[in-house]
Amino acid sequence: MLRIKSLLIPGVDKKLLVKDATKLMPELSRRRFIAGGASLGALTLLTGCDVSDSFSAESMLTRISKFNDGVQAAIFNPNAMAPTFSEKDIRRPFPFNAYYTEDEAPNIEGKDWKLEVSGLVQNRKSWTLDELYKLPEVKQITRHICVEGWSAIGSWSGTPLRDFLKLVGADTSAKYVWFRCAEDYTSPLDMPTALHPQTQMTFKFDDKILPRAYGYPMKIRVPTKLGFKNPKYVVSMEVTNDYKGGYWEDQGYNSFSGS
Amino acid sequence: MSSMTLSEPSTAPASSKVIQPGWVRTMHWINAVAMIMMIMSGWQIYNAAPLFDFRFSHAITLGGWLGGALLWHFAAMWLLMVNGLAYLTVGLITGRFRKKLLPLTPSGVLTDTRLALTGKLSHADLTKYNYVQKLLYAGIILVGIVVVLSGLSIWKPVQLQWLTALFGGYDVARYVHFAAMAAIVGFLVIHVILALLVPKSLRAMIIGR
Numbered sequence: 364m365l366r367i368k369s370l371l372i373p374g375v376d377k378k379l380l381v382k383d384a385t386k387l388m389p390e391l392s393r394r395r396f397i398a399g400g401a402s403l404g405a406l407t408l409l410t411g412c413d414v415s416d417s418f419s420a421e422s423m424l425t426r427i428s429k430f431n432d433g434v435q436a437a438i439f440n441p442n443a444m445a446p447t448f449s450e451k452d453i454r455r456p457f458p459f460n461a462y463y464t465e466d467e468a469p470n471i472e473g474k475d476w477k478l479e480v481s482g483l484v485q486n487r488k489s490w491t492l493d494e495l496y497k498l499p500e501v502k503q504i505t506r507h508i509c510v511e512g513w514s515a516i517g518s519w520s521g522t523p524l525r526d527f528l529k530l531v532g533a534d535t536s537a538k539y540v541w542f543r544c545a546e547d548y549t550s551p552l553d554m555p556t557a558l559h560p561q562t563q564m565t566f567k568f569d570d571k572i573l574p575r576a577y578g579y580p581m582k583i584r585v586p587t588k589l590g591f592k593n594p595k596y597v598v599s600m601e602v603t604n605d606y607k608g609g610y611w612e613d614q615g616y617n618s619f620s621g622s
Numbered sequence: 623m624s625s626m627t628l629s630e631p632s633t634a635p636a637s638s639k640v641i642q643p644g645w646v647r648t649m650h651w652i653n654a655v656a657m658i659m660m661i662m663s664g665w666q667i668y669n670a671a672p673l674f675d676f677r678f679s680h681a682i683t684l685g686g687w688l689g690g691a692l693l694w695h696f697a698a699m700w701l702l703m704v705n706g707l708a709y710l711t712v713g714l715i716t717g718r719f720r721k722k723l724l725p726l727t728p729s730g731v732l733t734d735t736r737l738a739l740t741g742k743l744s745h746a747d748l749t750k751y752n753y754v755q756k757l758l759y760a761g762i763i764l765v766g767i768v769v770v771l772s773g774l775s776i777w778k779p780v781q782l783q784w785l786t787a788l789f790g791g792y793d794v795a796r797y798v799h800f801a802a803m804a805a806i807v808g809f810l811v812i813h814v815i816l817a818l819l820v821p822k823s824l825r826a827m828i829i830g831r
């Protein structure tokens with residue numbers, strides 16, 4: 364019970380969080396969001412929301428979304444594995460998807476790239492790609508499910524994140540691993556999911572070095588989450604108890620977004 | 623809601639006989655609101671990755687964009703599920719489903735359909751459903767169960783993977799979910815038209831008699 368409660372309030376003042384999140388929402392989507400809420404007219408009346416003050420509908424929805432974070436964390440089974448598939452199920456070419464086009468994607472020079480490790484870890488050294496490539500490799504063929512509804516099966520290889528967290532002496536009782544990417548994309552991952560055996564620091568797609576389109580040099584593959592919780596072009600990971608938000612999470616996508 | 627009584631009052635004099643008990647009316651309208659929110663937000667979600675060669679007009683969707691629609695969908699689902707579960711429980715316990723919806727025979731449905739189409743179906747006793755109503759109401763309860771279960775299966779294809787597998791996998795479950803929505807919308811259109819054609823049935827669903 365205590366666990367559920369603490370997950371409902373992930374270390375921050377909920378009101379402040381909502382306020383910050385709405386402030387951070389890009390102006391356009393914010394307006395679209397409000398317009399959608401207001402066009403509801405009679406419906407919002409029936410649900411007891413003030414139509415003229417559509418922020419209240421928004422804050423109610425945000426509160427329920429926080430509640431849904433708690434529900435999902437509570438039903439998350441660390442021993443439930445995402446279904447795996449065979450080579451013949453792999454989608455080729457695998458779809459590229461981002462809020463920018465493929466040629467706007469970060470173009471990273473592997474030699475210059477380093478993974479920064481910070482926060483509640485014993486060893487804060489940065490890692491080069493060569494060092495990371497030496498870690499044990501696991502291959503997984505799983506289904507990537509996008510928040511938009513489409514899905515595609517792909518093959519990802521790399522090292523289990525939980526082994527890496529152990530290696531750097533991470534405090535695994537912390538709440539989140541927070542990822543930052545080359546294009547300033549961010550996303551928090553709850554610790555139980557970070558420790559799931561299938562959660563992976565990915566260096567290869569379909570047995571070949573991760574191409575630029577899929578997140579070179581490193582992606583975090585989380586088959587128990589929706590696609591936007593699988594950051595690409597990762598440059599830093601921080602083990603933290605603070606909820607630091609994320610690119611899509613701040614705009615209204617449910618933060619847990621588990622599958 | 624002082625008339626919230628769980629038993630079917632059958633001793634009342636015929637003139638003031640309760641046609642729809644309070645719990646049915648309450649849950650019916652909660653369901654109507656929840657369903658409309660689920661359908662309209664579902665259409666907006668659909669638009670993000672359409673299954674077919676069309677999109678729903680923005681004017682009839684809820685949420686404004688994918689993120690907003692998902693917030694509505696996963697909020698209204700609680701209203702729909704809690705209300706639906708309560709409805710199924712009370713309907714089974716009080717024997718209302720058995721009394722109102724059974725027996726449901728093909729010959730009865732055929733006869734009543736013919737009568738309805740020729741305008742000869744009687745609506746004198748609204749406490750008894752004719753066979754067309756029985757079929758539609760039993761059917762829509764089943765479709766309601768399918769839309770919720772297929773929804774859960776595409777929401778949690780890992781945690782509830784047995785359910786997703788039951789629907790034939792994630793991609794098929796999406797089509798099942800969509801088809802169930804389409805069936806509900808189809809029902810809704812017929813249901814509203816028929817209720818307007820027999821206004822006293824609508825009155826009964828609002829004030830009970």
Ligand code: HEM
Binds near residue numbers: 513673
């Ligand atoms: C507990 C009940 C329900 C749950 C858990 C649920 C869940 C979901 C999920 C997870 C999606 C896909 C989201 C995505 O593509 O990212 C979805 C889509 C959708 N839902 Fe539901 N849903 C429920 C009930 C309903 C109901 C009652 C209706 C309408 C009668 C409905 C209509 C739709 C539609 C039209 C879509 C878009 C189909 C698609 O593109 O895949 N849902 N729902």
